[in-house]
Amino acid sequence: AQSVTQPDIHITVSEGASLELRCNYSYGATPYLFWYVQSPGQGLQLLLKYFSGDTLVQGIKGFEAEFKRSQSSFNLRKPSVHWSDAAEYFCAVGGGDYKLSFGAGTTVTVRA
Amino acid sequence: DTEVTQTPKHLVMGMTNKKSLKCEQHMGHRAMYWYKQKAKKPPELMFVYSYEKLSINESVPSRFSPECPNSSLLNLHLHALQPEDSALYLCASSQDTRDAYNEQFFGPGTRLTVL
Numbered sequence: 445a446q447s448v449t450q451p452d453i454h455i456t457v458s459e460g461a462s463l464e465l466r467c468n469y470s471y472g473a474t475p476y477l478f479w480y481v482q483s484p485g486q487g488l489q490l491l492l493k494y495f496s497g498d499t500l501v502q503g504i505k506g507f508e509a510e511f512k513r514s515q516s517s518f519n520l521r522k523p524s525v526h527w528s529d530a531a532e533y534f535c536a537v538g539g540g541d542y543k544l545s546f547g548a549g550t551t552v553t554v555r556a
Numbered sequence: 557d558t559e560v561t562q563t564p565k566h567l568v569m570g571m572t573n574k575k576s577l578k579c580e581q582h583m584g585h586r587a588m589y590w591y592k593q594k595a596k597k598p599p600e601l602m603f604v605y606s607y608e609k610l611s612i613n614e615s616v617p618s619r620f621s622p623e624c625p626n627s628s629l630l631n632l633h634l635h636a637l638q639p640e641d642s643a644l645y646l647c648a649s650s651q652d653t654r655d656a657y658n659e660q661f662f663g664p665g666t667r668l669t670v671l
Contacts (some may be wrong), residue, residue, distance in 0.1 A: 451638060477660070487560075487646055488599070499659040521557035534598055542587065542612060546598035 445540045446471040450547035457525050458550075458555050465520040465550050467535035476538040477518040479509055483531045491533075492520060505529070530554040559583075560648050560663035568669045572636060577666045579630040579647030587653045589631040589660065591646040599646055605630060607654045637670045640671060644668070 449468045451494040457463050461462045469475055476495050480488040492503025518535060535547040560581045569575050586607050590598035604612035605624045619641075621633040629649055644667050648660040654658065 480662075485644075485665075485667065487562075487649075491661070492657065505596060510587075532596075542589070542604050543608070545600070549596070549598055551579040551596070 446475070446537050446543070446545045447545035448534055448535050448537050448545055450533075450550050451549070452466050452550045454551045454553065456553040456555060459527055460524050462530070463520075463522045463525045463552065465535075465552070467477070467518045467520065467547060468516050469518060469535070469537045470516065471537055471539055473539070475518075477509075477511060478533045478534060478536040478538065478544070479503065479507070479518070479520050480546075481505075481531045482534065488534065525552075525554055527554045527556070560647055561662050562645075562663040562666050564666060565664070566570060566667045566669075568632065568671065569637065570671050571639075574633070574635045575639075576634065577632040577645055577647075577668075579632075579650040579663055580628055581661070581663075582628055583661065584647065585649035585661070586595055586643055587614055587650045588624065588650040589650075590620075590630070590632050591648065593644045593646055593665070596671075604653060609669075611619075611653065637668075639670050642670045654668075 447470045478490040480492045482488050491507045492501045494511045496503050533550045536544045563578045565648045569592045588605045590602040593599045602616045603622045619636045623631040643647045646665045647663040
């Protein structure tokens with residue numbers, strides 16, 4: 445069975461500072477990994493995805509993520525955070541069918 | 557058009573009411589999903605439609621009844637709901653359910669409150 449762990453429930457970061465959100469997955473075969481962002485009261489927007497190839501993936505809004513098979517991780521990073529990045533972030537793993545397994549989410553607060 | 561739309565945006569209903577949630581996509585996707593999301597929690601899968609047929613029901617109570625009239629539309633009919641059913645209901649779609657790179661596109665959700 446596939447699963448995702450997001451160890452950080454809540455992160456507070458200053459505007460302009462860098463951000464890293466952690467994601468660890470468990471899956472027996474090649475995982476298909478996603479990061480979604482959800483602003484309050486909104487749906488989920490895909491930030492980036494990893495299927496194969498280059499392990500450093502670029503996404504929208506200046507985000508990137510790095511797939512590390514040896515560590516079963518897919519951490520999300522942004523060099524300089526904007527106030528509009530305050531949101532809930534979900535890491536998810538897909539395994540070849542319909543099922544997406546989501547992590548519990550990390551809430552990001554941005555202080556001025 | 558890479559958008560999934562949902563109506564209504566907000567819905568308040570009593571426990572004896574019957575209401576419906578609607579979802580629409582025009583991306584030619586053949587898989588559509590209903591999720592339920594409680595505050596500060598990840599989405600929980602409820603139903604999956606594949607090529608307009610219900611393929612997955614994640615043990616959802618019968619007071620939730622999905623319907624897929626055509627490949628672009630997905631409804632969720634609600635009847636005799638309980639206050640604990642209050643949540644954000646998200647619709648999603650993907651090309652189909654078979655491909656490993658199963659990117660799902662989500663709608664903005666319907667915020668449901670059951671009184």
